[in-house]
């Protein structure tokens with residue numbers, strides 16, 4: 001199903017992603033430049049935050065865009081959300097990096113987060129922009145409690161599971177789960193509100 | 198677990214933060230192509246990726262953009278490989294001719310010719326893999342001071358690994374290439390060493406199941422190679 005011109009106009013960001021992906025599939029370097037200009041800063045920011053090492057973050061950013069270039073042909077612009085895919089790969093790469101070398105070997109063989117695949121294979125219901133959602137989440141986050149913030153940051157930036165977070169914070173698992181649940185609910189709500197605008 | 202119980206778990210699933218038991222329940226729905234779960238996971242993937250907004254925004258250094266774009270602009274192509282084979286063939290002919298004239302050094306020349314013939318065969322198989330229409334090319338590593346190069350994979354022809362800035366190993370060690378399937382153990386894909394400049398071209402002429410291929414990796418192994426990696430890989434190139 002193709003969107004009419006009016007609809008395309010309303011969802012400017014994601015249709016621009018569509019063009020961008022078409023360009024990448026044609027091996028058009030300008031499309032890679034556009035992808036970089038659009039997502040480079042956000043991707044670099046999470047690489048830097050997760051690795052806490054500027055030169056590693058720079059290397060990973062280059063690897064990330066090479067990977068986008070190499071894998072563009074596998075990406076179906078009608079199906080996936082490009083920005084979601086790119087940012088989930090960036091996070092996975094950075095978390096992979098900070099894990100030990102041997103653990104890294106394992107986790108590459110069995111990716112620890114299925115987000116890559118999900119972003120690749122499911123058709124967006126409302127192709128909203130991940131950039132807008134990122135802004136919405138950033139402002140909603142400031143309204144969360146310190147505990148909600150802490151557990152969500154550990155899950156996103158450190159790649160820790162609920163059990164690992166409970167152990168790390170020395171808090172009961174049930175408490176950690178409830179902080180995560182309530183915090184995530186707020187984030188989910190602002191993204192959803194943005195999408196239905 | 199009911200769908201409404203799952204509603205608050207999808208983001209954690211995408212982030213890899215769920216406990217295995219809960220994650221397996223969602224896995225099962227995905228395996229059954231459950232539309233409800235697929236749709237909710239898609240929405241959750243957006244929320245999870247949008248959490249990138251929580252990182253303090255930092256602009257990457259300006260030179261990175263240029264560097265990244267340079268690596269994807271046209272570069273030496275297949276024609277250069279063919280040229281290389283051509284020149285090696287020519288060198289063989291010249292050396293063979295020289296052989297007729299300088300019988301005194303015949304032995305050493307014969308060795309050189311044999312060496313060149315080996316390289317020529319190697320390059321021929323490189324060209325063979327590179328020229329197949331089903332060949333997939335993946336670049337890795339951009340930093341000059343780290344291993345970088347390209348991997349070419351042809352389902353019918355095999356793997357060509359072209360690397361620079363590879364580590365030098367001692368005489369009782371070797372580099373070993375591994376083909377890593379999506380599931381299962383890494384498969385050994387041949388031994389090689391880097392030349393003095395850290396460069397190497399390694400060819401593994403075995404059919405490769407591209408759909409099952411996850412990555413190729415390189416480890417340092419004892420001289421005669423290993424059936425399973427004995428050291429963590431210093432290089433992993435995702436191919437999937």
Ligand SMILES: [Zn+2]
Pocket residue numbers: 200226227231232233234235
């Ligand atoms: Zn389901």
